[in-house]
Amino acid sequence: MAKDKGITPQSVDFSEWYLEVIQRAELADYGPVRGTTVLRPYGYALWENIQRTLDEMFKATGHQNVYFPLFIPMSFFEREAEHVEGFSPELAVVTHAGGDALEEPLAVRPTSETIIGHMWAKWIRSYRDLPQLLNQWGNVVRWEMRTRPFLRTSEFLWQEGHTAHATQEEAEAETRRMLGVYATLAREYAAIPVWEGMKTESEKFAGAVYTTTIEAMMRDGKALQAGTSHYLGTNFAKAFDIKFQDRDLETKYVHTTSWGLSWRFIGAIIMTHGDDKGLILPPKLAPIQVVIVPIYKEATRARVLEAAQALEQRLKAQGVRVHLDDRDQYTPGYKFNDWELRGVPYRVELGPRDVESGTAVLASRLGGKETLPLEGLAEAVPQRLAAFHEQLFRRALEFREAHTVTADDYETFKASVEGHFVRAFHCGDAQCEKEIQEETKATTRCIPFDAPEETGLCVRCGRPSAYGKRVLFAKAY
Amino acid sequence: MAKDKGITPQSVDFSEWYLEVIQRAELADYGPVRGTTVLRPYGYALWENIQRTLDEMFKATGHQNVYFPLFIPMSFFEREAEHVEGFSPELAVVTHAGGDALEEPLAVRPTSETIIGHMWAKWIRSYRDLPQLLNQWGNVVRWEMRTRPFLRTSEFLWQEGHTAHATQEEAEAETRRMLGVYATLAREYAAIPVWEGMKTESEKFAGAVYTTTIEAMMRDGKALQAGTSHYLGTNFAKAFDIKFQDRDLETKYVHTTSWGLSWRFIGAIIMTHGDDKGLILPPKLAPIQVVIVPIYKEATRARVLEAAQALEQRLKAQGVRVHLDDRDQYTPGYKFNDWELRGVPYRVELGPRDVESGTAVLASRLGGKETLPLEGLAEAVPQRLAAFHEQLFRRALEFREAHTVTADDYETFKASVEGHFVRAFHCGDAQCEKEIQEETKATTRCIPFDAPEETGLCVRCGRPSAYGKRVLFAKAY
Known part of the structure; x- marks a missing residue:
């Protein structure tokens, strides 16, 4: 695909810049149905790294993965008054299946509190069945009027955590713990500074007692809610009759929480760090951390590629996610632009003279080049990646403070x-x-x-x- | 939940045995909507191990993960004649969304050939864009009349691979390569012997030129199709106009493949290996490979638990997935039955006299106990697990040959x-x-x-x- 035209600068039209970057970096494309998004390999690899990071943190805090059905009886939504008010205008509804009209229409899940509540009522009997610490990776559907890739899409990928506890205190602690996990993902992996705080009543989740949130600042000075964690009190427990016999032999309602983070987080990464050249990806989540661009003519091709492949292997041995761009049909200059657009943190430029002198040029996506000896270059990269992360976070923090x-x-x-x-x-x-x-x-x-x-x-x-x-x-x- | 009643023996009612084992081992439960399944933590952990194993093999063979939308315009199905005939009777259809009737009803994907074909027509221009080697982890919906957990459910989790190639030869090789990946998963990870072969015309995938399959034998002598890989020829390329300019400058249709393996594979594991006590899980996929059951009275509790925890740590250090069952409310006998039901390959029994003599009892789910010195027990386990896998595979193979x-x-x-x-x-x-x-x-x-x-x-x-x-x-x- 031709990529010779520049991208619309952020200062000219931030929104247009955002849409162009997503397309041109091949993160995603538009699906045939209004408001749907296709996550392409480069975008999915980024999402996988977000998933893996979160999943490890969820498991380290005692959570288990599960899968609940996509289809929820419409009547479930009516059990919790605020919940139905918040979600029913956005529901997609299955009315026909297997060639027949269904007796009761089915909602395609917009979130799973209701169906999980229904099952908990069956599973939870005693304080010994608590806490329930569940998480689900999956897709949900919310029919929105104005859509934008990652930020507001008819269907999106996310995780939704759902937990049930014997006491309010424990459930509230869980709500804050999981917001902390999101804040850690943002700061320590995505290099995004976030405010952690409480939503006002008008902005809380439909059905929650209160909602906590992490809020990030985009480079146009607008906010993006990047993850939320809700204390639901006994609202859903009462709606779905989720009770347990406590140690004191009394029957009580459980206290529940839910928390979710979606591919919206990819939008946060794009708009927190990107510049007029394209994406800038945080090294810990970047699908490719270092790209090697060999520079050669026909006569030097074999020699340069050999050195590039050797370097690629040494970088892999260091645990670096490296890609060697050995496409013959593009010039080095084209490749430089292409990988800058895709936000790869470091580029290694390696030409015949470099090979001769045993050096290579290491260029940072945040600016600056240095010539380094090939010997030891691979070993120097992990430290460079850590420094890149720090620089990226500081840059975002300074921007936020200035705005x-x-x-x-x-x-x-x-x-x-x-x-x-x-x-x-x-x-x-x-x-x-x-x-x-x-x-x-x-x-x-x-x-x-x-x-x-x-x-x-x-x-x-x-x-x-x-x-x-x-x-x-x-x-x- | 009370688990004092035995399970229906396989010989009395194999089908009932299957349903009871799933419920009692807490692999899954029935969802509120007909034919839907809730995958509980123990079942999901098994699925995650299947996923991880396959995903690594997919990546090692050059495939990339992607995500395509759940909703597909109904008209897409009509483009490929056999495909629409095969799938339209099973479609679930969204007719309303966001409070309004939709102009064109949307199918909830039963499989994604059509929507991927639609996007490929946009993305593929040149031989340089080939091959496309994509895989998607996700959910699909097929409205079936008679459902059974894992085997036939209205919604199921699976992966679907989709690839596009410049030549028939390459696409056919891919079809066989991916069937080989499924056969490897079955034999080397799930200890399930499978036949690899070609489906007859009547049994092939709707829209394929031909379908290849792995077929396993369940313990009632019935067959279970555990994974399929299809050569689709240019059928979908013609239906969706997916063409490329080849090296010879001619414009040609791509040749495509698709291949899928679903949570049906969990059903194959249950019915290939299980016995009247419950599940028997293959060690490489088992969520828990070794369970430690401490045996103590009040006076010996601390001493025994300390030794059990030390053993647990040493097993973890060996990379063994171990669980220490320190629940006070159950007797050791209850726990033995419970973990046998859940199919954990090895159980360690550790009582005060064992601790004194520096030994423990290692009991295999396939029968047999041995007393081993605690010193060195953890180090002996990986080899035992490998032997368990071999024994399990041999047992299944002998059963198959005898039947x-x-x-x-x-x-x-x-x-x-x-x-x-x-x-x-x-x-x-x-x-x-x-x-x-x-x-x-x-x-x-x-x-x-x-x-x-x-x-x-x-x-x-x-x-x-x-x-x-x-x-x-x-x-x-």
């Missing part, structure tokens, strides 16, 4: 919220929150856990502030 | 086909094949690749045999 402001009056708020996160006092009233959204398009992103305790007057209406601290506002994806 | 017969006349055929595989000549006529099925319930399982070349007269109609060898007949799941 976060504090506002104590509505004029400042309105002027800042385009392209910035704004810390402001809010009265806690849902109507006031809604009016802010209508007037500025900004929503409350979270009440950060680590924000200092402060009180003041609502930035919009002047009533006394709620929450005991400032709220983080931003326009959001 | 496979040759028939040269229809009376012998009819008398043998209950509980046996039958090798017989067949004329190759689809109508004759159908009549055999109506008269005996037996179907052609495959024409084995390694069967000796022979010709003779059709076991039913007496016409000259087709295929140049005997066909394998059996009643099948």
Whole structure:
């Protein structure tokens, strides 16, 4: 495919830049059905690395994987009042199967609290059956009006964790523990700084007592909710009659949680780190960490490729995910652009003179080149990758700090919220929150856990502030 | 849950035995929607080991994972005549989404040849874009009338490989290569002997030029098709207009393949190896390879548990998947039965006298106990597990050989086909094949690749045999 045209710069049209990068880097393509996405090999490899990282953390915290059915009887949704209100407008419904009309229409799962609740009611009898610490990798469907690859798609891949506990205390601790896992994924693997905090009532999950979230800043200053963890109290336990006999012989409702992270996280990676050349992938999740581009003419081809292959093997031995681009039909310059577009952290340039002098050029996707001796280059790479991660995280953190402001009056708020996160006092009233959204398009992103305790007057209406601290506002994806 | 009642013996009701084992071993449960299955943690862990094993083999043979959408426009199915005939009676159809009736109803994928074909038509331009070697892990829906956990479920988990090639030769080699991967999974990991062979025209995949299969024998003498690999020729290429410019500058259709293995394979493991005590799991795929059951009274509890934990650590260090059953509410006898039911290959029994004498008892799920010194026990286990695998495979192979017969006349055929595989000549006529099925319930399982070349007269109609060898007949799941 021709890739000779440049990408639309972020500053010209960030949204167009995003769509072009996804297509041109071959992360994904549009499916034939409205709002669906095809995850191509390069995108899937990135998702697999996210999956593997999370899955190990889930297992290390005692969770087990399971699989619940895709189809849920429509009636299940009506059992929890807020849940049905939140999800029924987005349901895809199967009405016919095997050539016949179904007696009861089936919802294609938008999330699995209801069907898991139904099974728990059968499985849980005693405190000995608790806690239930389950996780599911799979697909869900939410019929959205305006879709955008990864961020808002009719069908998406995700994981959904579901746990049941004997006590509120334990369930709340679980809610925070799993948000912590998401924050670790973001910071330590994806190099994305995130705010951890509590959602306001208007922004919480439909059916939750409260929702906690990690919020990241994209390079256009907008927010992206990258993962959420919900304390559901006994709402679903009551709706599905999930009870257990406790040690004290009393029959009690379980306390449940749920938490999910989807391929939206790929969108967060693209928009936190990418630049006008394309993607910049965090080394720990990048499908390819180092690409070797050999530079040769017909006469030097064999010699250069031999040295490139030897280096490839040494890098593999170091546990580095390396790719040797030995395509004959493209020039080195084309390949440089192509791998920059695909966000590979490091490129090795290796030509006949390098081979002769026993050196190679190592170019970072974050800028800068160094000439290194071939001997020992492979061994130097893991340390370079760690440094790349640090540099990427610092860069994102500095960007975020430069684009976060504090506002104590509505004029400042309105002027800042385009392209910035704004810390402001809010009265806690849902109507006031809604009016802010209508007037500025900004929503409350979270009440950060680590924000200092402060009180003041609502930035919009002047009533006394709620929450005991400032709220983080931003326009959001 | 009470597990004091025994399981129905295989000899009394094999089908009932199968359903009880699945429930009692907590592999799976029934979902609320007809024919759907919930895969519980123990069953999912088994599936994950199957997945990991296959995924490594797929990657080692150059395949990349991808994800295509769940929803396929109904019109896609009509493009390939045999495909629509085979699949349209089983489709689940989404007619409403987001509160509105859809303009075109959407099929929930029963398999993905059509949607992948649609995307390939867009992606493939040149011989340089070939081969396409893709694999997808996911769920599919086929609305079946009679369902049975793992074997025939409305929704199932599987992988589907899809590849496109420049030549017929390459595509046919791929078809056989991937069948070989399935055969390796069966023999070397699941300890299941399988026949590899070609399906007859009546039994092939809807839309294929031909289908290859691995067929296993269950302990009731019935056959289970455990994985299939199809050469699709240019059928889908023509239906979806997937063409490329070859090196010779001519425009040609690609040759495609597809191959799939589902959680049906769990059913094959259950019914190939299980006995009246429950499951017997092949060590390489078993979620738990060794269970330690400590035996103690109040006074000896601490001492025994300490020794058990030390052993657990040493087994983990050997890479063994070990579980220490330290539940206080159950007797050792109960635990023995429970882990036998769950098919764990080895059990370590460790009581106070063992601890004193520095020994432990190692009991095999295939029978036999030995007392071993605790010192060095962990190191001895990997070799025991390998021997268990060999023993399990040999046992299944002997069973299969004892239940496979040759028939040269229809009376012998009819008398043998209950509980046996039958090798017989067949004329190759689809109508004759159908009549055999109506008269005996037996179907052609495959024409084995390694069967000796022979010709003779059709076991039913007496016409000259087709295929140049005997066909394998059996009643099948």
